[in-house]
Structure formats: C-alpha cells, structure tokens
Amino acid sequence: MNLHEYQAKEIFSKFGITVKGGELVRSPEEAAAAAERMGGMVVVKAQVHSGGRGKAGGIKLAKTPKEARAAAAAILGLDIRGHEVKKVFVTPAADIDHEYYLGIVLDRAKGLPLIMVSREGGVDIETVAKERPDQLKKFHFHPSVGLRSYDARWLAGGIESDPAGRKSIAAILTKLAKCYVDCDASLTEINPLVRLKDGSFLALDAKMTLDDSGLFKHPDLAELRDMDEEDKDEDRARRDGLSFIRLEGNIGCIVNGAGLAMATMDLVKHFGGEPANFLDIGGSSNPDKVVTALDIITKDPSVKVILFNIFGGITRCDDVAKGLAKALEIKPVALPIVIRLTGTNEAEAREFLKKVSGVEAQGTMEDAVRRAVELTNAGGGAQR
Amino acid sequence: MSILIDKSTKVVVQGITGRDGSFHAKAMKAYGTHVVAGVTPGKGGQSLDGIPVFETVREAVEQTGANASGIFVPPGFAPDAVREAIDAGIKLVVVVTEGVPALEMCAVHEEVRAKGARVVGPNSPGLISPGKCKLGIMPAEIHRPGPVGVVSRSGTLTYEMVDQLTKSGLGQTTCLGIGGDPVIGTTFMDALMMFKDDPETKGVVLLGEIGGTAEEEAAVYIKEKLGKPVVAFIAGQTAPPGRRMGHAGAIISGGSGTAAEKIKALETAGIRVARLPSEIGPLMKKALRI
Numbered sequence: 001m002n003l004h005e006y007q008a009k010e011i012f013s014k015f016g017i018t019v020k021g022g023e024l025v026r027s028p029e030e031a032a033a034a035a036e037r038m039g040g041m042v043v044v045k046a047q048v049h050s051g052g053r054g055k056a057g058g059i060k061l062a063k064t065p066k067e068a069r070a071a072a073a074a075i076l077g078l079d080i081r082g083h084e085v086k087k088v089f090v091t092p093a094a095d096i097d098h099e100y101y102l103g104i105v106l107d108r109a110k111g112l113p114l115i116m117v118s119r120e121g122g123v124d125i126e127t128v129a130k131e132r133p134d135q136l137k138k139f140h141f142h143p144s145v146g147l148r149s150y151d152a153r154w155l156a157g158g159i160e161s162d163p164a165g166r167k168s169i170a171a172i173l174t175k176l177a178k179c180y181v182d183c184d185a186s187l188t189e190i191n192p193l194v195r196l197k198d199g200s201f202l203a204l205d206a207k208m209t210l211d212d213s214g215l216f217k218h219p220d221l222a223e224l225r226d227m228d229e230e231d232k233d234e235d236r237a238r239r240d241g242l243s244f245i246r247l248e249g250n251i252g253c254i255v256n257g258a259g260l261a262m263a264t265m266d267l268v269k270h271f272g273g274e275p276a277n278f279l280d281i282g283g284s285s286n287p288d289k290v291v292t293a294l295d296i297i298t299k300d301p302s303v304k305v306i307l308f309n310i311f312g313g314i315t316r317c318d319d320v321a322k323g324l325a326k327a328l329e330i331k332p333v334a335l336p337i338v339i340r341l342t343g344t345n346e347a348e349a350r351e352f353l354k355k356v357s358g359v360e361a362q363g364t365m366e367d368a369v370r371r372a373v374e375l376t377n378a379g380g381g382a383q384r
Numbered sequence: 385m386s387i388l389i390d391k392s393t394k395v396v397v398q399g400i401t402g403r404d405g406s407f408h409a410k411a412m413k414a415y416g417t418h419v420v421a422g423v424t425p426g427k428g429g430q431s432l433d434g435i436p437v438f439e440t441v442r443e444a445v446e447q448t449g450a451n452a453s454g455i456f457v458p459p460g461f462a463p464d465a466v467r468e469a470i471d472a473g474i475k476l477v478v479v480v481t482e483g484v485p486a487l488e489m490c491a492v493h494e495e496v497r498a499k500g501a502r503v504v505g506p507n508s509p510g511l512i513s514p515g516k517c518k519l520g521i522m523p524a525e526i527h528r529p530g531p532v533g534v535v536s537r538s539g540t541l542t543y544e545m546v547d548q549l550t551k552s553g554l555g556q557t558t559c560l561g562i563g564g565d566p567v568i569g570t571t572f573m574d575a576l577m578m579f580k581d582d583p584e585t586k587g588v589v590l591l592g593e594i595g596g597t598a599e600e601e602a603a604v605y606i607k608e609k610l611g612k613p614v615v616a617f618i619a620g621q622t623a624p625p626g627r628r629m630g631h632a633g634a635i636i637s638g639g640s641g642t643a644a645e646k647i648k649a650l651e652t653a654g655i656r657v658a659r660l661p662s663e664i665g666p667l668m669k670k671a672l673r674i
Contacts, residue, residue, distance in 0.1 A: 245629065259619050266619060
C-alpha cells in the first residue's frame with residue numbers, strides 16, 4: 001500500500017526524523033490561506049500515488065499567497081501518470097545547502113532490507129545507480145537487529161565528510177531503519193534529505209510503501225489507505241477476498257490462482273484479444289466469491305465476453321459452477337460466458353452446468369480462450 | 385530418486401485442525417504420504433482421521449519421528465510455527481500460508497539457514513514426488529512418475545503445466561512450488577541445484593512470472609552449470625507495471641522484472657521458452673529427444 005508524502009512525513013516524525021511539515025489542502029483558496037499562515041515562500045506539492053511529480057508539473061514554488069493559489073489551481077485536477085490530483089501539500093520553502101538521498105527497499109535476491117545512500121539527492125536514484133554507481137553506497141541490514149550505529153556511521157561517512165553532518169545523517173538512518181522495520185514497510189525513502197544553510201538536516205520529501213501482508217499487524221496504518229486513489233471495484237474485490245485489477249480490454253476473466261490468471265491474460269492477448277481485467281478468485285471454495293466476481297466484471301461496460309478458467313485443486317469446480325448459477329439467478333447476464341473447468345469435482349460441475357443456459361463449456365484453457373476471443377470479435381453480447 | 389521428499393518422509397501438519405489443515409492432511413494421507421502427526425495448541429490428545437494431534441512440534445517429533453512439516457496456520461502465527469518446527473529438529477518445512485509479512489520471513493529465513501534446515505515458501509502449494517509423497521495442496525491425480533522436474537512460483541499455473549506434461553506422456557520426479565512471495569526460503573536456484581544432483585531428473589520445467597530477477601539468475605546457472613535441458617514459461621506478459629498481480633512477489637517495479645526481460649534472458653541462455661501452455665510437453669519431449 002502506497003502512502004502520500006504528507007502521511008509518510010507524519011510517520012517519519014513519530015520516529016524522530018525532522019521533516020518539512022505543512023498543510024494538506026483541497027482547493028486553491030485553502031492553499032492561499034495556508035501560505036498566508038506560513039508567511040514567505042512555500043512549495044505546493046501534488047499528493048498522488050505516483051513518482052515523477054516534479055517533471056509532471058505537480059510541484060511548484062510560490063512566493064506569495066496569491067502565487068500559492070495559482071499554483072494549487074494549476075496542480076489540482078492535473079493528471080499525473082493516470083492519477084488525478086485531488087489534494088496538495090503546502091509546505092514552507094527551505095534554505096537548502098545540499099541535497100542527499102536515503103532509501104530502504106526490500107532486496108528479494110538477498111532476502112534482506114537494503115539501505116542505499118547517495119550524496120546526490122533530489123534526482124532519480126535509478127539514474128544515479130546506472131550512471132554514477134560510485135555515488136551510491138549500499139548496505140544490507142538484518143530486520144531483527146536493525147541498523148547498527150557503527151554501520152549507520154559508516155554509511156553516513158560515504159556521503160558526508162563533516163563530522164557533525166555525518167553524525168546527524170547516521171542518526172537519521174538509524175531512525176529510518178527502525179521506522180521501516182516497525183511499520184512492516186517495503187520502501188521508505190527520503191529524497192531529498194537536505195542540509196540547510198544553518199547546518200541542520202531535514203526530510204524535504206518522504207515516500208513510504210507498506211507491505212500489504214503486514215497491514216493486519218498495524219490497523220492504524222491500514223486506515224491511511226486513500227480511497228481517492230483506489231478503484232472502488234478493486235477495493236470491494238479486496239474486501240471480499242478477491243484479487244482484481246482493471247485493464248483496458250473487453251474480455252472479462254475469472255480465474256483461480258494468480259499465476260494462472262496472468263497466464264490467461266497473456267493467452268487472451270496471444271490469440272488477438274484484450275483482457276479487461278486480472279481477477280483471481282483465490283483458493284477457496286466459496287460460491288459467493290464467484291457472485292462478487294461476476295458482479296464486478298459485468299459492471300464494466302466494455303466487457304463483451306466473460307471467460308472462466310478454473311483449475312480446481314483446493315477450489316472445487318462444482319462450487320464455482322454453483323456460484324455462477326447463483327450469480328445468474330440474482331442478476332441475469334446477457335453476455336456470452338465461456339467456461340473451462342478442470343480438476344477437483346469437474347464431472348459434477350459439468351453435469352450441473354448443463355442446466356445453466358447461456359454458458360459454453362470448453363475442455364482446455366487454450367480452447368476456452370480462443371473461443372472467448374472469437375465471440376468477442378463476433379461482437380460479443382449486448383451490455384445492459 | 386526425487387528431491388527433498390520420498391517414501392520415507394514423515395510429515396507433521398501444523399494447524400491440522402483448521403479448515404485447510406484438516407482437508408489437506410487427509411488428502412495427503414489418502415495419497416499415501418506418511419502423515420504421522422498434527423499439531424494444534426489446545427487440541428493435543430485428539431486425533432484426526434487416525435492422525436494423532438499434539439500440543440507442540442517437539443512432542444510430535446519425539447513420539448512419531450516426523451522429519452518434515454507442512455504449515456497451515458494463519459499468517460500471524462506462521463513465522464513462529466516455522467521456528468517451532470526447526471527448533472524441534474525438522475529439516476524441511478513447507479509454508480502453505482499466504483500473506484505472511486515479508487520482513488518477518490527475512491528474520492525467519494536467517495534462523496532457518498543457521499540451523500541447516502530448509503523452508504519452502506511461504507505462499508507455496510508445496511511439493512509432490514508422484515507415487516512417493518505429497519506434501520502440499522496440489523490435486524494429486526494430475527501427476528505421474530517420470531523424468532521431469534518442475535519448479536514454479538505459482539500454484540494453479542503449475543497444475544496446468546503438470547497436466548499438460550502428463551497428458552503428453554511426461555511424468556515428473558518432483559514438482560516444487562517455491563511460492564509467490566518476494567522473500568522465500570527456497571529459490572529457483574536451490575531447486576535447480578537439487579535437480580542437477582538427482583539422477584532421475586532428466587529435464588526441468590521452470591515456471592516463472594513477473595517481478596524480481598530470480599529467472600534471470602536461474603538462466604545463468606542453467607547455461608553454465610545445470611547440464612540438463614530446461615523448458616520455461618513466464619506468466620504476466622500483459623501485466624501493468626507497479627501493480628501487485630495477486631502474488632506479493634508479482635509486481636513489476638522501476639521498469640525491471642518484466643516478462644519480456646525474463647524471456648529474453650532465458651532464450652539468450654539457450655533455454656526454450658513456451659509461449660502457450662500446450663507447448664510445454666512437446667518442447668520438453670524434443671529437448672529430451674523422446
């Protein structure tokens with residue numbers, strides 16, 4: 001789960017990291033008022049779950065409250081990589097002497113958190129890593145130990161030679177590592193960390209991503225999920241134990257298992273179709289999941305054909321068939337439905353499906369996908 | 385031979401009285417696996433389908449000689465369940481549980497390594513050596529004994545591919561699901577090394593997906609060290625970047641970890657990559673010259 005800059009900053013400050021605070025506002029007027037309260041120059045920053053805000057025009061400097069109003073008016077409503085800006089963060093401008101990069105990610109190859117620091121902040125860390133790898137210092141730490149103080153001092157020494165500055169950066173690194181572990185994060189990043197003209201350090205920007213699997217341990221953090229950024233159907237699917245992601249195409253896919261769901265999407269594309277979604281009904285035998293899945297998919301007006309691909313293991317084919325029948329009873333669907341069922345209780349499911357009208361059964365995954373694409377090209381069904 | 389499990393494997397099921405644990409303990413037993421014990425705190429002394437239930441793994445090991453564990457407990461309890469198993473001396477632990485916090489598993493894996501044990505998973509369908517032992521949740525009937533080793537990051541996709549192999553007349557030595565999480569105990573590389581040393585495994589099917597670089601690393605090993613033919617399949621060519629595709633590990637980030645990159649790395653290393661599930665069997669047969 002991604003967090004906004006303002007949320008990440010609140011969390012960082014709870015861990016003792018000095019941040020550049022500010023006010024979250026939703027209109028140009030509020031932005032002007034906030035700038036007025038802050039006095040002097042402010043920075044107006046888009047709060048969306050997307051990188052590259054600066055390049056997309058989502059960050060603007062304003063010298064006066066009037067300029068802050070104009071900046072907010074320009075940024076609000078902006079589309080940044082498919083994310084509409086609905087709120088901005090107004091923060092006092094800082095008197096910057098130098099910008100650094102500090103970040104922690106989970107290195108899956110090593111199975112440990114990787115802390116990275118660079119003397120060059122405020123830019124894409126990927127660019128630094130690629131073009132000037134000597135500018136990047138890396139260190140793996142053990143989550144049950146945390147970042148040891150001497151390792152923090154060693155890392156800090158790689159990006160700052162002044163002893164006082166080095167000490168400050170080391171302290172921030174230790175706090176950032178603690179925050180990462182304590183919150184079950186998968187990314188914490190300060191880019192840039194700035195040294196001000198007075199020699200003090202603060203996090204000018206903040207980024208944080210939480211491990212979805214860790215959220216059950218942190219109900220307070222789970223509450224930070226921003227519904228403005230969430231697709232309503234994706235959210236509903238998640239709450240009902242499904243995994244759903246909307247795509248651009250017109251063949252609605254209902255599959256059990258994430259790998260098979262991805263392979264099904266790929267196969268649709270291979271045969272010349274376009275998947276409308278990724279949808280994994282998961283590994284349980286609950287017919288209600290099929291009801292929810294079908295409801296979500298049929299709400300999408302671009303869907304022309306519905307494709308089921310079920311390989312029953314822990315999921316029983318007859319339960320899926322019953323779920324489908326139940327869903328059609330609650331809400332009839334005018335779209336063609338192609339279904340492929342293999343595995344546990346396949347025979348029972350096939351027998352049961354004979355009684356359900358408008359459902360076409362196929363023997364293999366490839367046959368089912370090919371048929372679904374064929375039906376789509378033939379025009380599919382009329383959406384209600 | 386087979387890897388990790390065989391006819392002598394004695395399994396303890398942790399979380400045996402739960403919904404999934406009880407179902408699969410029975411299914412494993414029905415397949416012929418020696419499910420010698422179950423563990424559920426608070427339910428010691430009971431039995432399930434003739435399998436004795438213990439309070440702790442230590443007691444289960446002492447009284448039944450269990451030497452492998454299948455973990456079916458909820459995510460919050462899974463890390464400690466692994467610790468309990470390895471502390472009781474078990475050397476192979478399969479974590480079926482999905483949704484375990486990744487950082488907790490980092491810590492657990494470190495302890496597992498220190499004990500010289502092995503974890504498969506988490507978020508793993510487990511493993512099966514057809515005709516010998518099943519320690520997992522896969523539908524057993526699609527598997528046949530034979531010369532192909534299968535290693536995969538996914539559950540149902542593995543079933544699909546195993547079904548394709550069996551239907552084209554190719555049985556399997558061991559099918560291993562390493563799990564869909566970003567931090568897992570047994571990697572592609574570990575599995576490949578074990579398949580290399582298994583004389584019965586003549587060829588390997590590798591089923592990958594988007595996210596991470598495990599397939600790319602495997603490609604290098606296959607080319608330089610494996611000495612056995614490999615056929616691969618990569619799921620997620622149409623996956624949008626930045627989204628978690630069901631599995632916590634299946635996410636394309638920062639433009640790397642794409643299916644296209646993985647396929648390229650595999651093909652550059654001389655590995656045949658199937659574009660369709662139905663190509664898996666024929667490609668493997670060709671590679672094995674059958």
